[in-house]
Amino acid sequence: MTTSRKSRRRTVSKATSQEDLISQFESGQGVSKKSQQMLDGLKERDKSKESEVHDDPLFKTPSELDRVLVDYIQPQADNSRYLPVTFAKKADEESIAALDDCVVCEKGVLENRLSKDNPRYDAVNQEIEEIRNLAETLKHSELVHPIAVWRKNMSDYPIVAGHRRFYAIRFLYGGLIKVKVKIYAEKPKNLNVLRHIENFSRSDLTPPDALSSYAKAVRELENLEAATIQSDRISVVTSYLGISRTSFFRYDKLYENIEFVMPLLENKIVTSLVALYEEIKKAEEHQDAQRYLETLNAQRKFLKYLPPETLKKPGRAKKYITMPKVKVTQTSAIRRLLTEDVTQLDVGIDWGKVDFEDAAMVEKVLKALLTALSK
Known part of the structure; x- marks a missing residue:
């Protein structure tokens, strides 16, 4: 007798999609308890980190990198690195040659055409030399720090930081190229905080430009920080600008007297910020800072501070006459003094x-009289 076997029933599992696997993994299905704990720990750590730092400016910056036509980039006159540049309307030799009393920055041309009596003439010459050196470097290497601009409109990008880089690129390639x-x-x-950080990273900033x-x-x-800066000025300024406490005290004191200090720096009456700061501190000990600074501007010469002379208190009025000493040989003078008019x-x-x-x-009259009568 033959016994028929029942055929084995084979169960075929349904194929699981990648999305299902990910979903199961995230929900904890098919994951060991230990692995799930590690996953939860990582999620919690990332969540806490994001809440702590990701709203800071370093991570949440409203900027992007892109290429912009050099002609669309605009230097800003209120920046310490600004040069009084006039761009030619046409890139032909005649238009460039016609530019006068300005700095010319076109492809292959970087010239100081300011009048020699312009107070910035020498400083501009020095700046142009630095730009030429930078341009020479850019021939052989990339621009490590791109020019920073803000979008005013699609053809106007005012410079935030990077004026010298802009001038160097325009000098090398002209205005009809795109740059990152x-x-x-x-x-x-x-x-202005961004500009200051950019400018102060360089050592060749002139004293008036540095203070400005x-x-x-x-x-x-x-x-921006009106409430905080009133109560903790030093912390706010040093934190934002990245300067030391020593630099803060020095610059803030000069800033406090800026209406008197700036003319001294611009006219090169004073060339050392440190030296001027030290003398102002001395003058303040006598409540004499403003008079001292006004004196420097009036005399157009840097002088160390000297406190005003302290007037001596008047002594007591002399109440008694002291007779001068009379030698034996002067007895005749005494006789004449007593017997004659x-x-x-x-x-005399x-x-x-x-x-x-x-x-x-x-007393003086008596002494003079006895001397005269003894002759």
Whole structure:
């Protein structure tokens, strides 16, 4: 007798899609308890980190990198690195040659055509030399730090930072090329702070430009951080600008007196910010800083501070007459003094001007009279 076997029933599992696997993994299905704990720990850590730092400016920046036509990039006159450049309307030799009393920056041309009596003439020459050196470097290497701009419109990109890089690129290649730049979608609220950080990273900033850069940045902070800066000025300024406490005290003191200090720096009456700061501190000890700075501007010469002379208190008025010492050989003079009307003698004394109430004067008259009578 043959017993028929029942055929084995084969169960075929349904294919699982990749999305299902990911879903199962995230929900914990098919994952060991230990693995799930590790996954939860990582999620929690990332979540906490994001809440702590990802809203900071370093991570949440409203900027992007893109290429912009050099002609669309605009230097800003209120930047310490600005040069009084006039761009030719046409890139032909005749148009470039016609430019006058300005700095010319076109392809292959970088010239100082300012009048020699312009107060910035020498500084511009020095700046042009630096730009030429930078241009020479850019021939052989990439631009490590792109020019930073903000988008005013699609053909106007004011420079936030990078004026010298802009001039160097325009000098090398002209205005009809595109260059990679960092673009802010709108004008940064801390524009002057960004400029100051950029400018202060260089050692060749002139004293007036350095103080001007600091002043603009601090005024901006006084608006942005009005409440905090009132109570903790030093922390706010040093934190935002990345400067030491020593630099803060120095620049803030000069900023405090900027209306008197800036003319001294611009006219090169003072060339050292440190030296001027030290003298202002000395003057403040005598509540004399403003007079001291006004004196420097008036004399157009840097002088160390000297405190005003302290007037001596008047002594007591002399009440008694001290008779001069008389030698034995002068006894005849005493006799004449006592027996003659000495006011009628020609002894060189103007009796009309003698104040007999002034003991000191009477003493001098007696001494002069005895000397004359002894002859």
